[in-house]
Amino acid sequence: MTNEELWQATLGEIELLISKANFITWFKNTSILSKTNGHVVISVPNGFAKEWLENKYNLYILRTLKNLDKEIQSISCQITNKHKPSPLKTSENPVDAIIPPKRIIPSNNINSGQISPQSNLNPRYTFENFIVGGSNELAKAACFAVSQNLGHIYNPLFIYGGVGLGKTHLIQSIGNESIKNNSQLKIKYISSERFTSDLIDSIRSQKINKFKEDYQKIDLLIIDDIQFISGKEKTQEEFFHIFNYLYQLNKQIVLSSDRPPKAIQILEERLRSRFEGGMIADVSKPDLETRIAILQRKASLDNIEITNEALEFIAENITNNIRELEGALNRVAVSSQLTKELLDLDYTKKILSDIIASSIKKGINHKHILKVVSKFYEVDINDLIVKNRKQEIVKPRQIAMYLMREELHYSYPGIGSKLGGRDHTTAIHACEKITQILKTDEKLANDLKYIKEQLYLID
Amino acid sequence: MKIICTQENLKKAIFNCERVVAKKNTLPILNNILFETDNGGLRLSATNLEIGVSSKIGAKIEKEGKITIPAKVISNFINNLLSEDNISLEVVDNKLKIKSSKNKAIIMGIPADDFPLIPIKKNDHLLEISADKLKKALSSVLSAVALNESRQELTGINFIFNEEEISLAATDSFRLAEFKIKATEFTLNNEIYNNFIKENNNIIVPSNTIIELNRIISNDFNEKIKITIEESQIFFEIDGIKIVSRLIDGKYPDYKQIIPKEYKTKIIGDKSIIQNAIKLSSIFSSNNSSEITLKIDQENKKIFMLSANSETGENSTEVNFEITGVSQEIVFNSKYLLDGVNIISSSKIAILSNTELTPVAIKEVNEKTNEISEELIYIVMPVKN
Numbered sequence: 001m002t003n004e005e006l007w008q009a010t011l012g013e014i015e016l017l018i019s020k021a022n023f024i025t026w027f028k029n030t031s032i033l034s035k036t037n038g039h040v041v042i043s044v045p046n047g048f049a050k051e052w053l054e055n056k057y058n059l060y061i062l063r064t065l066k067n068l069d070k071e072i073q074s075i076s077c078q079i080t081n082k083h084k085p086s087p088l089k090t091s092e093n094p095v096d097a098i099i100p101p102k103r104i105i106p107s108n109n110i111n112s113g114q115i116s117p118q119s120n121l122n123p124r125y126t127f128e129n130f131i132v133g134g135s136n137e138l139a140k141a142a143c144f145a146v147s148q149n150l151g152h153i154y155n156p157l158f159i160y161g162g163v164g165l166g167k168t169h170l171i172q173s174i175g176n177e178s179i180k181n182n183s184q185l186k187i188k189y190i191s192s193e194r195f196t197s198d199l200i201d202s203i204r205s206q207k208i209n210k211f212k213e214d215y216q217k218i219d220l221l222i223i224d225d226i227q228f229i230s231g232k233e234k235t236q237e238e239f240f241h242i243f244n245y246l247y248q249l250n251k252q253i254v255l256s257s258d259r260p261p262k263a264i265q266i267l268e269e270r271l272r273s274r275f276e277g278g279m280i281a282d283v284s285k286p287d288l289e290t291r292i293a294i295l296q297r298k299a300s301l302d303n304i305e306i307t308n309e310a311l312e313f314i315a316e317n318i319t320n321n322i323r324e325l326e327g328a329l330n331r332v333a334v335s336s337q338l339t340k341e342l343l344d345l346d347y348t349k350k351i352l353s354d355i356i357a358s359s360i361k362k363g364i365n366h367k368h369i370l371k372v373v374s375k376f377y378e379v380d381i382n383d384l385i386v387k388n389r390k391q392e393i394v395k396p397r398q399i400a401m402y403l404m405r406e407e408l409h410y411s412y413p414g415i416g417s418k419l420g421g422r423d424h425t426t427a428i429h430a431c432e433k434i435t436q437i438l439k440t441d442e443k444l445a446n447d448l449k450y451i452k453e454q455l456y457l458i459d
Numbered sequence: 460m461k462i463i464c465t466q467e468n469l470k471k472a473i474f475n476c477e478r479v480v481a482k483k484n485t486l487p488i489l490n491n492i493l494f495e496t497d498n499g500g501l502r503l504s505a506t507n508l509e510i511g512v513s514s515k516i517g518a519k520i521e522k523e524g525k526i527t528i529p530a531k532v533i534s535n536f537i538n539n540l541l542s543e544d545n546i547s548l549e550v551v552d553n554k555l556k557i558k559s560s561k562n563k564a565i566i567m568g569i570p571a572d573d574f575p576l577i578p579i580k581k582n583d584h585l586l587e588i589s590a591d592k593l594k595k596a597l598s599s600v601l602s603a604v605a606l607n608e609s610r611q612e613l614t615g616i617n618f619i620f621n622e623e624e625i626s627l628a629a630t631d632s633f634r635l636a637e638f639k640i641k642a643t644e645f646t647l648n649n650e651i652y653n654n655f656i657k658e659n660n661n662i663i664v665p666s667n668t669i670i671e672l673n674r675i676i677s678n679d680f681n682e683k684i685k686i687t688i689e690e691s692q693i694f695f696e697i698d699g700i701k702i703v704s705r706l707i708d709g710k711y712p713d714y715k716q717i718i719p720k721e722y723k724t725k726i727i728g729d730k731s732i733i734q735n736a737i738k739l740s741s742i743f744s745s746n747n748s749s750e751i752t753l754k755i756d757q758e759n760k761k762i763f764m765l766s767a768n769s770e771t772g773e774n775s776t777e778v779n780f781e782i783t784g785v786s787q788e789i790v791f792n793s794k795y796l797l798d799g800v801n802i803i804s805s806s807k808i809a810i811l812s813n814t815e816l817t818p819v820a821i822k823e824v825n826e827k828t829n830e831i832s833e834e835l836i837y838i839v840m841p842v843k844n
Binding site: 020021023024047048049050051052055056078079080172 | 486578
């Protein structure tokens, strides 16, 4: 039996004889230093333990040791300061007794745009520079309310909307606003894709518990693009536990996605119901006025001199998302800098002509639309064209008309003639009806999104 | 146990012990103070297993015995008791009955059997220092101790024992304070001392121990403190009070080499003037780095303390000091500079420097001879640009 085994066995027996508090206090960091001629020297961490072991527990220890090893006759203690050598020590430069204090450069967080490593938040995103319009009013109000009272009003807060409409801006603003109110808060902003890869890393390095603990310490957890956890079972499971833990402690959770929880495919039911348990707010495409306001603000921030007509032109023609909107403005600004020309309506038109034209996809015509729509709804392409009013045909036909109008900018009579010589009022009715349904029916919106994706895949 | 003692004595003994009781611990008994009769007196002891303190007071013993009492209860009780002459203490069934002429109290206790044994030194003491000198040395260096625990060894006070002097030092790696006690100030136990310094003359005492010691000797003691070091422990003894503490294991940085041997510029003047100038300037220094600039202008014989901040404004204070040497312009962290000035106990102060990048020294000036004293030195690094 080695000294170590002997001591382990002794400790095991002594632990049964005395109270746990006493055992921890007096036997922590003890070991056998040496065993010679029946005399055992025990290493103890401090003078108190030495006195106590030598005077109070000596009989217990000796009796137990004797039972294990008959030769042992006596014990004594010795204080050893066995600290783990600190990793700093080895690399220490002997001259480092004193070093100059570094100058701390006052950091102006708002302008520097530095991403804070702890929270992952980009300080550029704040409520102050978020432009509110009818399309995002609700979402912004919900986010702001949450930032003022974390964990108590809307928990979880679920923000959804298409790409480039300001979801990330809004949810990061919650983080930045909360930090402003209380700098002690633990905030984490992470994309669900990063969350997954961190989880995988922690599983690989067997630090899954640390991963969980880290997340459980957070006061405000913001996960961007949560739809990407769809189909990842283990991630969903871990996220579910973290979610529950934080939720029960009233810690705020904020999620964003490009579609509502219902429309996220392969999402476990229990997660889905939890996502829907708090507040769901959407951001939709900004209206013309909001788009102009956004452009004006960006122009003034970046010191771009541009006429109002030109701004309106951009806002009118680029409607889909704010990122494209800002991109278009950047594009005209940069090219005007190169050519030193005045940024007016004509110049803007010239520069943006190819971008705007490209929104009518080259090479896509009504045949493609009919083909994709018929394939999606599993109806025959001819059924769409011939005259009949079967329920299962009417809707796809209307969608095809709507797409021709929206995507290809066909005239109503043109749409009518392409679909078996129908009247232009039929086309008008179809477009209006679909537009109307789209406002309330999310399933149809998602179907349309899918159809459009298919459409653009055609080459 | 049944004893009678004066309230004053008891109060003093409790004052010495109460701070040491453990704040967080596994053993409830560590929250208590041990009361025990000891050779015709009453001994109070407390420990948190890092530091142990015991204080013996005179008392009339009627019956021997011992008990432990929660420190908080007994300390609050004694401190709020109106001045009385004598107090009688009696242990009945694990309770302590306290009786003065007007007041009676019964405090629930825990039997003393489980109270830790405070380590007792085996050998004779190493040396004796006057309490006054040690108090000055300890309070001088304490302000520079590192609070951050990332480097264990810097959270303590370094003692280096030599034949001719003892150096006490503390640093948090931005500034350093060193106090030297000359051989004339202490009496050695020659044989033991010589053996000791041959083996290991460099020890680190936890700052908590030093703070406690400083607090206990802050009452006027004319006596000498006996110091003993053995088995990784340090023992202090004065007037019936014994303090024992563990030592910090580790190697203290070799700080002596960074103290400049000579200086190019030296300014001397009233401590209160520079203290005030630093305080004024620090108002206008930026919040984060608290930078202030000391500008020594040799040609015009003028010294200014300057600071500026884009948010609050700026400030300039002229400091009427005597200049010897070349002109300098040095940027300091105002807090570190002020800490150094504050520990100076003489009315005049000397600031010595070489360049704006090298360590700057602050020293005391002997009031009678007007010479710079070498007893205490405070080193501060200028802020790096």
